[in-house]
Amino acid sequence: MSNDITLTKADAVPAPQDRPVGETLLEVSGLTKHFPIYGGFPIKRQVGAVKAVDGVDLSVRAGESFGLVGESGCGKSTTGRLVTRLLEPTGGTISYRGQNIAHASRKQLIPIRSEIQMIFQDPYSSLNPRQTVGTIIGGPMEINGINPPGGRENRVRELLETVGLNPEHYNRFPHEFSGGQRQRIGVARALALEPKLIVADEPVSALDVSIQAQVVNLLQQVQKELGIAFLFIAHDLAIVRHFSQRVAVMYLGKIVEVGDRDSIYNRPRHPYTHALLSAVPEMDLEGEERERIRLAGDVPSPINPPSGCRFRTRCWKAQDKCATEEPPLLQIDGNAEGHLTACHFPEEPTIAARDEDIVLDPALAAIEEGTGKTP
Numbered sequence: 216m217s218n219d220i221t222l223t224k225a226d227a228v229p230a231p232q233d234r235p236v237g238e239t240l241l242e243v244s245g246l247t248k249h250f251p252i253y254g255g256f257p258i259k260r261q262v263g264a265v266k267a268v269d270g271v272d273l274s275v276r277a278g279e280s281f282g283l284v285g286e287s288g289c290g291k292s293t294t295g296r297l298v299t300r301l302l303e304p305t306g307g308t309i310s311y312r313g314q315n316i317a318h319a320s321r322k323q324l325i326p327i328r329s330e331i332q333m334i335f336q337d338p339y340s341s342l343n344p345r346q347t348v349g350t351i352i353g354g355p356m357e358i359n360g361i362n363p364p365g366g367r368e369n370r371v372r373e374l375l376e377t378v379g380l381n382p383e384h385y386n387r388f389p390h391e392f393s394g395g396q397r398q399r400i401g402v403a404r405a406l407a408l409e410p411k412l413i414v415a416d417e418p419v420s421a422l423d424v425s426i427q428a429q430v431v432n433l434l435q436q437v438q439k440e441l442g443i444a445f446l447f448i449a450h451d452l453a454i455v456r457h458f459s460q461r462v463a464v465m466y467l468g469k470i471v472e473v474g475d476r477d478s479i480y481n482r483p484r485h486p487y488t489h490a491l492l493s494a495v496p497e498m499d500l501e502g503e504e505r506e507r508i509r510l511a512g513d514v515p516s517p518i519n520p521p522s523g524c525r526f527r528t529r530c531w532k533a534q535d536k537c538a539t540e541e542p543p544l545l546q547i548d549g550n551a552e553g554h555l556t557a558c559h560f561p562e563e564p565t566i567a568a569r570d571e572d573i574v575l576d577p578a579l580a581a582i583e584e585g586t587g588k589t590p
Contacts, residue, residue, distance in 0.1 A: 237277030240412055240444050241298065246271040246307035246317075248293055252518065266517045267293040269468035270307070272544065275412065280438060280445040282459030282476075284452060284491070286514055290468040291448045292336070295414045298446060299333045300324055311412075329359050329408040336417040338397035342389040348375070348400055349385040355407045374403040378433060395426035402433060406441070414446045419454065431458055452495050456480055461553075464488045467514055467525040470544065474554030482564035484547055484556040487526050492566060504568040511575035524559065531573050532560045 249264040268290045275281045283291050296302045298309060300316060309317040316327060335341035342351055352371045356363070363370040372382035378399040389397055398418060405413050415434065419427040431454060438445060449455050455462060456476060463473040464487065472485040483489050493508040510529045515521055523541050527533040536559050544557040548564065 239274050240277040240279075240312060241275040241446070242308075242310040243271055243273050243294075243298065244308045244310070246294065246297060246309065247305045248290075248297055248302060249305045263518055266468050266520060268297065269517075269520070271465075271468075271470055273463055273470060273473065275444050275446055277411065277444055278438075278442045279461065280447055280459045282455040282462040283446065283448045283465060284450060284455050284462060285465035287450065288514055288517070289465045290517075291450075291465055292416050294465070295333065295416045295446060295448050299331050299414050301333070329355070329361075330411045332405040332408060332410040332413050334398075334401050334405050334413060334415045334418045337421055338394050338401055339389075339421075341401055342397055344389050347386050347388055351389070351400060352404050352407055355404065359408060361408065370407070371403075374406055377406065377437070378403045379429075393426075394422050395430060398422060398430055399433065402430075402437070406437065409441070410443060412444045412446065414448070416448045417450065418447075420449065420451065427454065434458065452480075452491060464491065467520055468517055469525060469557070471526065471557045472555065473544070478554040481566065482548075482554075483566065484554070484561040484564060485526075485558045486530050486532055486562055489562050489566070505566055506568050507572045507574075509572075509574040524557075529575065531575055532562075534560065 246268055247266070247270055248268040249266050251261045252263040252265065253259045254262040271290075271294055273281070273283075283294065285291055293302065297304050300309070300319070304317045307317060308315050311327060311331065314327075316324060319327075346354075349368060349371050352374055353367045355361075356367050356370065361367075368385065372385055375382045375384060380396060380399055380403070384392075389400070392400065398421075401418075418434070419430050422430060434445065434447075435458065437443060445458075447455065447458050459476055461473065461475050462479045463470045464479070464485065465471070466487050472479065472483065472488045479488065480492065483492060489506065490508040490510050493506050508531075512529055515525070515528055521528050521538070523539050524530070524533070524537040527537040530537070540559070542557045542559050544555045546552070546554060547556050547561055548554060
């Protein structure tokens with residue numbers, strides 16, 4: 216498959232909003248996942264918890280591509296594993312086609328497993344090295360008792376051709392393929408059961424840049440032809456902009472902003488979203504100078520997150536209210552339907568450069584003042 220997209224130029228990005236979407240397929244409300252921390256001797260007891268996901272609300276419509284972005288460690292991948300029920304939620308609801316599957320039993324999940332599939336981040340560890348490609352892709356069909364017309368082997372060869380691989384690779388092993396080819400095998404495995412929703416957990420982050428475009432093109436082609444909904448998890452804002460119709464921004468276990476693609480990238484309201492976009496130099500639009508925001512410090516520990524707004528410890532607009540009241544996820548602009556922001560003091564809806572750059576890191580400020588240059 217040719218590398219026919221440019222992920223670094225916003226004006227070259229097609230409009231995914233044109234793709235048809237249907238009724239709500241997946242609705243997540245108040246989703247939480249706390250991993251217990253045990254300590255003490257000789258008796259082990261719980262002394263705390265890692266609040267990886269702490270109250271996430273989102274929805275994905277049939278045929279829609281929904282992007283989930285944020286820094287490493289913010290809970291994106293955990294959210295994806297909760298949606299696919301690879302992890303048991305601590306609380307909240309996961310409604311799939313009107314049925315709450317958050318705490319469904321293994322037996323209750325059997326008819327749903329085939330409709331929700333996942334593409335994993337690492338194409339090297341997600342494939343069994345002892346199985347052939349045919350066994351890897353055909354395994355889900357065998358487990359679910361599916362016998363397609365023409366037989367499973369014929370169906371596997373069709374899937375290999377669909378993802379741009381040679382059907383004759385049926386009897387090869389994963390070590391005989393490159394990273395990009397392995398990820399295509401992972402895509403074929405996800406398509407084997409004809410799912411209605413695919414959770415793609417950073418499917419291209421482990422691949423070379425030239426291969427990333429090919430895999431993203433493949434996923435878009437699959438969505439267009441089969442009408443599959445995607446929950447696309449990534450930290451690369453340019454790729455999410457290219458692929459997703461709606462985007463949610465996640466920070467320290469919570470969603471801080473959600474809206475359609477153009478609203479998030481051209482008119483963000485949450486300070487954290489502004490900071491994320493300012494860190495991507497290739498996101499320039501029509502030659503206008505964009506703002507620069509340098510955040511101090513790292514993401515706080517999910518074991519003991521800040522009170523109130525979780526971003527306040529790194530925010531240049533934080534006030535006393537931010538420490539005592541958690542901002543709800545609400546619509547701020549009356550003309551921005553569906554654009555929700557969780558901030559007491561939202562930013563202006565612009566990405567233009569400011570008169571003075573926001574630099575919160577003292578070390579960076581000292582370097583810039585001493586040299587007069589940007590590091």
